Amino acid sequence: MNRFDSSKVFQPVRISIALVGVWLLAATPAVAHHPMGGGLPANFFQGFLFGLGHPLIGIDHFAFIVAVGLLAAIERRGILIPVSFVLAAMLGTGAHLANVSVPGVELFVSGSILVFGILLAVKNRPNSSAIAALSGLAGLFHGYVYGESIFGAEMSPLLAYLMGFTVIQLLVSLSVFWVAKATILKPAIAGQASAKFRSAGLVICGVGLAFLAAQIVAVMFPAANG
Numbered sequence: 001m002n003r004f005d006s007s008k009v010f011q012p013v014r015i016s017i018a019l020v021g022v023w024l025l026a027a028t029p030a031v032a033h034h035p036m037g038g039g040l041p042a043n044f045f046q047g048f049l050f051g052l053g054h055p056l057i058g059i060d061h062f063a064f065i066v067a068v069g070l071l072a073a074i075e076r077r078g079i080l081i082p083v084s085f086v087l088a089a090m091l092g093t094g095a096h097l098a099n100v101s102v103p104g105v106e107l108f109v110s111g112s113i114l115v116f117g118i119l120l121a122v123k124n125r126p127n128s129s130a131i132a133a134l135s136g137l138a139g140l141f142h143g144y145v146y147g148e149s150i151f152g153a154e155m156s157p158l159l160a161y162l163m164g165f166t167v168i169q170l171l172v173s174l175s176v177f178w179v180a181k182a183t184i185l186k187p188a189i190a191g192q193a194s195a196k197f198r199s200a201g202l203v204i205c206g207v208g209l210a211f212l213a214a215q216i217v218a219v220m221f222p223a224a225n226g
Helices: 006-026 029-033 044-057 059-074 080-097 105-121 128-150 155-182 187-220
Strands: none
Touching: 044 059, 044 128, 044 155, 059 080, 059 105, 059 128, 059 155, 059 187, 080 128, 080 155, 105 128, 105 187, 128 155
């Protein structure tokens, strides 16, 4: 008789937490959210590259974008999920640039990763419209964080930055969407799809937990980050 081995189920979570934990210890805030090491882009080209780089070098943002693409692949009308996230991220960046104050935004970003990992891991999840709404809400927080690194830039690099992070987020999420459709969800292995998406969800949960724990520690012990 086959026995349930919990260590195998949670191994991806342990690995992801360990890797992200090492990255968090090694990274500085500039590396985490500033592709140019804390500086601002000076022209359109730099702004566009800046926008392309931000969602990729931030593991928290990248993990969420992957989760969005995977959920889009398994939901009916799932394409609404990445679209709502990307549009809302632009609004969130605009809110930051308009000096709208959102306290604890990094906690919400980390929490969104955990929530979307859970949505991937569970069997019964809300419908695609509800997930798209959650994706849009998360996009506001992620976009707000994006706005932090571009605050104070001139109009030309600022607009290029918005274009850059919009393009890269759509490219990554839709690439994940199409790859999942073509591989995990192909008829030959459709029966194994749930387990594969569940494993991916557990890994993303691990990333979300690691970042959420780091943010909670930063809030509770601010002197340690000074």
